[in-house]
Amino acid sequence: MTSPRRNVLITSAGRRTSLVVHFQRAAHRHDAQVIAADSDPLAPALLVADEAARLPLIATSRYFDALTELVTGREVGLLIPTIDTELQFLAEHRDQLAALGCLAAVSSPGLVSATGDKWLMRELFRGSGVALPRAWLPGPRHAVGGDQIPAQVFVKPRRGSAGVGAQSVAREHLGSVVASLVDPIIEEILEGLEVTVDALLGLDGTVLHYVPRLRLKTIGGESVEGVTIGHEPLASWLEAVFDRCRTYGARGPITVQLFLTERGPVLSEINPRFGGGFPLAAAAGADYAEMLLRIADGESVAPSIGSYEVGLYMTRFYSEKFLTRKLWP
Numbered sequence: 001m002t003s004p005r006r007n008v009l010i011t012s013a014g015r016r017t018s019l020v021v022h023f024q025r026a027a028h029r030h031d032a033q034v035i036a037a038d039s040d041p042l043a044p045a046l047l048v049a050d051e052a053a054r055l056p057l058i059a060t061s062r063y064f065d066a067l068t069e070l071v072t073g074r075e076v077g078l079l080i081p082t083i084d085t086e087l088q089f090l091a092e093h094r095d096q097l098a099a100l101g102c103l104a105a106v107s108s109p110g111l112v113s114a115t116g117d118k119w120l121m122r123e124l125f126r127g128s129g130v131a132l133p134r135a136w137l138p139g140p141r142h143a144v145g146g147d148q149i150p151a152q153v154f155v156k157p158r159r160g161s162a163g164v165g166a167q168s169v170a171r172e173h174l175g176s177v178v179a180s181l182v183d184p185i186i187e188e189i190l191e192g193l194e195v196t197v198d199a200l201l202g203l204d205g206t207v208l209h210y211v212p213r214l215r216l217k218t219i220g221g222e223s224v225e226g227v228t229i230g231h232e233p234l235a236s237w238l239e240a241v242f243d244r245c246r247t248y249g250a251r252g253p254i255t256v257q258l259f260l261t262e263r264g265p266v267l268s269e270i271n272p273r274f275g276g277g278f279p280l281a282a283a284a285g286a287d288y289a290e291m292l293l294r295i296a297d298g299e300s301v302a303p304s305i306g307s308y309e310v311g312l313y314m315t316r317f318y319s320e321k322f323l324t325r326k327l328w329p
Contacts (some may be wrong), residue, residue: 006032008293009076009102011055011067011090012083013038013045017319018279020045023080026289030297035074041326054328058086064093071102078296079104080253081273087112103296107272108249115270118158118185128244130237131266134188138178149174150188158185164221190259190266196223197238197256198274198281200288205246208291208301210238211281211308223277224316228284231306234258237265245270253278253288280314 008023010016013036024034027050036049039057046052053070056063070076079102081090090097091109098104106112114124122132136149155177156166168189169177178184199210212234217225231238241256255275257268274288282288285308291301 006030007074007076008032008034008078008080008289009053009070009074010034010036010045010049010080010082011038012058012081012086013049014040014043014082015045016082016274016276017045017048018282019080019082019274020049022279022282023289024048024050026287026293029290030293032077032293035070035076037070041328044321046327047321047323052327058089063089068097068100071097071100076102078102078292079106080292081106084116084271084273087273088116103292105252105292107245107251107254111245111248111250112272114248115272116159118156118187118269121270124248125241125244125267128240130240130244131264133190133266133268136186138174138184138186149186152189154187154189155181155184156187157181158183166221190261190268192259192261192266194268195229195234195258195260195265196226196275196277197234197258198278198286198288199238199242199254199256200286200291201242201246201250201252201254202301203251203295205250206303207239207242207246207305208303209286209288209305209307211284211286212238213277213280213284213314215277221276223275223280223314225314226277226280227313228280228308228310230310234265235305241267241270252292277314280312281308283314284308284310284312 008027020036027034033050035051035053036045037053037055055066081087090104090106091112094104114120149171151171155169165181194215195212196215197210197212200208202208212231213226213228215223215226253274255271259266294301
């Protein structure tokens with residue numbers, strides 16, 4: 001897609017200050033600006049962006065009008081979503097945004113829907129050769145293969161994110177726990193190293209780049225300590241994962257989570273957006289902002305698999321911003 005629009009809009013920017021800075025570095029090379037938008041006037045990312053913008057909550061009826069007004073008024077050519085709750089809406093309106101000259105870096109509605117539901121994702125990968133955790137829905141008729149639920153399992157909402165509501169539960173306490181959650185899923189507990197893969201796919205689904213990293217420590221479902229690892233041991237397995245995702249319309253940023261178990265890699269989750277730990281991949285050489293800006297300008301971007309620094313560690317800490325008044329009431 002060729003467009004005279006150059007600026008980048010990061011929606012629901014929240015605390016994604018590192019992502020804003022990552023896009024600023026690339027955007028400024030293209031004489032473009034990064035606009036961070038949020039409904040919260042104290043969202044930290046608003047304070048580091050070139051420009052802050054107010055958007056209503058995505059569930060409100062005026063969200064799309066406000067979004068399109070921002071896109072046209074600020075000459076936005078690239079839109080970067082950051083949270084799960086906005087992905088489906090933006091995927092369904094991707095063509096309308098494209099008509100305004102704005103590339104929304106989001107996958108197809110079908111891919112977003114399937115990966116946003118942990119039970120539906122099992123159907124997406126059925127027959128692909130990609131292993132997933134054994135899983136059950138409350139009620140014996142849903143037991144996979146009729147096997148018995150283990151003594152200790154993991155319970156979480158089917159459509160949850162950021163680890164909200166997820167917990168390890170003994171089988172005898174399942175009844176009370178599942179009753180406290182909305183539409184839960186029961187999964188086996190996976191043992192092994194936890195790996196996240198930050199990847200970028202082109203508009204035709206071609207895998208342009210990816211960086212695997214070990215999740216050494218997480219808080220609230222987000223990686224706060226990690227290290228990049230070599231891609232070769234996972235290459236063929238990831239090819240199968242990306243191939244299935246491509247079939248269902250995966251485009252732009254994709255985050256793959258897996259466990260390295262005794263039976264091999266087991267896929268645990270896919271998020272079709274930038275992951276919270278992406279700054280580690282960016283520091284290791286994944287300049288996805290530059291790639292996406294070039295794609296938005298209609299340029300061809302060649303794959304560069306394996307081009308990143310292995311053995312780079314990340315550790316995170318809190319940092320504060322202070323202001324005498326909010327950006328808006």
